[in-house]
Amino acid sequence: MAAKITDDAIVKYLEEQQIYIKLQKAMEALAIHKPDNPCGFLKDYFDPTKESCKATHRVIVLGPPCSGKSTMCKCLSEKLSARLICAERSNQTLGSTEVIESVRTQLQQCSNDSWILDDFPSSELEAFSLRISPDCLPTVVIDLQLPLETVLSRAKTEAERDQLKKRYDVYKINRPAYFKVFEYCIRVIDCTDLSLQDIEARVMAIITGAGTLKTSSNEVLPRGPAIIDEKAEKIAYTMSRAPNTRPAIESVN
Template identity: 30%
Template structure:
């Protein structure tokens, strides 16, 4: 039996399996479930996984906002909670949670002006995070963990933030900020006499100066924070981003949001399926060639694919031929049949592909989707009208050698070649304008269809454009649509 088993050939997964798993997020899901099993070590792993799938929302935010006193942790945490509809958890909110079993014990320490033990804080946080709102909607931990011991305790409970925001500013700035802080005892919202003063007179009247904001107390807390910071940084460095809090709050919040919307790199297999959209002259073909050359994906230009089908005299090519010869648009069903056949070939399924030239409108995009041709990265190339005209209208071709030149960027090397150059009728201004009018008429609907697309400034050095596209290929998709260069 052992010999027979050894002789049995290894089973290979068919190529579409990887695409199926990627589209449905199976690899991250299985990784997360395995992590939960190793942390909690349940007696019945199957039942535990079933309950995990029923209860947990693995896409919900799990964020820690850390920083020294007066760095703006509360402002950032509250803003994130409103943005994600998540639950904010801080010292103040925990001490107000009367339903928690350990709240009274923590309050007793507070009333005696004694330091609340790390273990008590950690247990309070664990109890609060086990509530349904935190599981379903996610959570923002403000000011926790405060030190290494708390961080280790939270990890032992299986509490791992996906993102840790570390705010920083000079001590001078922080001490000055502290003097202007005011607290709303009713809502626990923090305001500032200079940066964030409420417009409601009723709120203004009830604001109080927090009791522990003397310069000496703030200096003491800053010193304590600086002692704990290196250890926290070491623990969370793989999921941590330091953000300068000494800048306008709008800029701070923008940087925080960009960071917390990033996803960690995954070890799961990834097959690139790239779609490049853009007007004529935006450089789609060049970028497709660069991508194919570096990553070994199959470069598919829709126009070239149609010409090859005609040249090879295939049955489909014979149907396409009259349209090509007469300059008519090839019907969508023929283009789609040709594309589907090519993209289902083994090299496309295993190595991936980069496609340009199709779709040109939302109807064609819907046809692609109905044929299960789904790109996992879509790029829209943006280029000003003047740049498009300059790139295309000045193109010339040498009828003898077939070489292509440009009167500005790549002029002919000799007067003899210059004299025999010809312009393709497609590159005449009136024909360029017709193509652009068609492209921009359909652009908005196409952008709405591919709402998670990246937008590329194509009016710059081609290798700068390539570096941006490359960064989007190798990094996981952020959690937000309309990402820009």
């Protein structure tokens, strides 16, 4: 007798192995490339030795000071084999033309590759500057959250504490602009009481379900509305528990 899709063992297997996510991504790849030989295309798509049609990840990590942004960016760069791009600020102020042009040039140079962007954007102007070119648009933006008390507790001197407070305030002021610019792909993680390993697991789960790219135009294809409810993001998003939040394709206008 054939197994029913509703059998608990089958459902558990499909969730643990992320079968639905993998099949949906494969169908999206078919819709993007429209190959003459779809079966051959899918064979190559699921072959781990083939590099064609593999996901391209463009990730921005945001958050207040001391939230582990740079550490997470380095980790993601290694895990995803993605280029790590850092904003070279030196004495430049936030939103300076030189910093913006430097970052955009680096992003455009690796338009066909995966990249991780660190320390950018740090202002409303920098965030909006990424919308000028499709090469600069991320597939997912991770917003790491920590309460002010936790950030200040990591200061060693009173001067450092004051500096962290100023940086934290600047981030909070600019945060609404980040949500406006990246509303299609921003996700929030409450990092309070989480280990680096826990945060990494949640970030990877989010990235796995992030948008793909339309290769002909480098256009980001969002996979449905972003979840930006901080309370909801406290759920342990492991690779097997990350919910499928995408709308049915029939409901997309």
